[in-house]
Amino acid sequence: MIEVAKRLQNVEEYYFSKKLREVNVLKSQGKPIINLGIGSPDLHPPEAVLNALVETFEDETAHKYQGYQGIPELREAIADFYKTHFQVSVSPHTEVLPLMGSKEGILHISMAFLNPGDEALIPNPGYPTYQSVTNLVGAVPVFYDLTQDSNWCPDFVALEKRGVENVKIMWVNYPHMPTGEKGSVKLYEDLIRFGKRHNILIINDNPYSFVLNRFPRSILKYKGAKDVCLELNSLSKTFNMAGWRVGMLLGKHEYINAVLRVKSNMDSGMFLGIQKGAIEALKCSDMWFTSLNNVYDQRRQIVWKIADVLKCTYNKSATGLFVWAKLPEHIKAEPYIDLILKEKSIFITPGTIFGSNGEGYIRISLCASIDQLEEALERLT
Incomplete structure (x- = not known):
């Protein structure tokens, strides 16, 4: 047996990769599983997106390699989108980099800026990929606490007291996943000052900005x-295009260029049809967001009832594709959701997969139909 690389010693298979195998086994045994664990949108993208994809098939260049930076029209559409919705001005030529999903960007940013031994600040609770990628590149994950008492915001005094001399980057994610906490103007300004004081690159991961959120913000503003x-x-x-794998990175030219040096050695460009579809998505009017959020609001009303049945507490002003709910005292998250899966055939995510501060919480997805949610509620009642 060939020994695997040492970098894998601190990297486990992604939780959902493992758990979905278990769920699929139960399904194959005839269990009527309702999946309320995954944030994979079940709604369709805008019709114009699908039409643009199909029309591209007639383009004689469609099946050729595409540019590493995406086509100019896509970069311009991203820049226009940020100008319209975030009041952020960026150059489409030098400050925008399309990605094959933002998850790709987490790896590429880490490869571009982290040396072995450098420290990366990672939210607890937070997206597990930040830690995994930090380990993969040989850097050191340093977790900073987010708690309900602090409205899931960093304690900068505690971080500076701990010492940040070896910290190179800091991952932040507002609106926050899994809690749904919105980023305030003060928080963004504090993050910028913190980054400048200590020469730390702050990366805001912002994919939930338009889901049940009336005031989308970008740290770049x-x-x-x-x-x-x-x-x-x-x-x-935002556009129900999870499987399309379209993301973007925005910021200063020098930083974008560093990430491009990694990315251009890792892929050969995004399929033209996907880029054309992305352009149409980015052109959507406010009516798209209103319609989308009407659906999620109806679903969230039922999910709140599910949380009530489970005797959980939750924040009704939170945003995003999930309801983050606090379990009754002394109930451990993972054994509890395993019991629900076994007895009720409902899969809910335990908060512990997002870090130790997720203990005592569960995360319920809104990516299920009204019928499925009502069925889940009925099973639990």
Whole structure:
């Protein structure tokens, strides 16, 4: 048996990759599983997106390699989108980099900026990929606490007291997954000041900005942000295009160029039809967001009832594709959701997969139909 690379010693298979195998086994045994664990949108993309994809098949260049930076029209559409919805001005030529999903960007940013031994600040709770990628590149994950008492925001005093001399980058994610906490103007300004004080690159991962959120924000809007910040975004949640794998990275030219040096050695460009579809998505009017959020709001009303039945507490002002709910005292998240899966055939995500501060919480997805959610509620009642 050939020994695997040492970098894998601290990297486990992604939780959902393992758990979905278990769920699929149960399905194959005839169990009527309702999946409320995954944030994979079940709604369709805008019709114009699908039409653009089909029309591309007639383009004689469609099946050739595409540029590593995406076609100019896509970069311009991303820049226009940020100008319209975030009041952020970026150059489509030098400050925008389309990605094959924002998850790809997490790896490429880490490869571009982290040396072995460098520290990366990672939210707890937070997206597990930040830790996995940090380990893959040989850097050191340093977790900073987010708690309900602090409205799921960083404690900068505690971080500075701990010491950040070896910290190179800081991952932040607002609107926050899994809690749904929105980023305030003060939070963004504090992050920028923190990054400047300690020469730390702040990366805001921002794919949930339009889901049940009336006031979408970008960290790049605030003074001095481009000096120390990058922002990731994605079409997966906003336009129901998770399987299309379209993301974007925005920020200062020098930072974008560093990531491009990695990316251009890792892929050969995005399929033209997907890029054309992405352009149409980015042109959608506000009516698209209103319609989408009407559906999610109806679903969330039922999910709140599910949380009530489970005797959980939750924040009704939170945003995003999930309801983050606090379990009754002394109930452990993972054994509890395993019991629900076994007895009720409902899969809910335990908060512990997002970090130790997720203990005592569960995350319920809105990516299920009204019928499925009502059926789940009935099973639990």
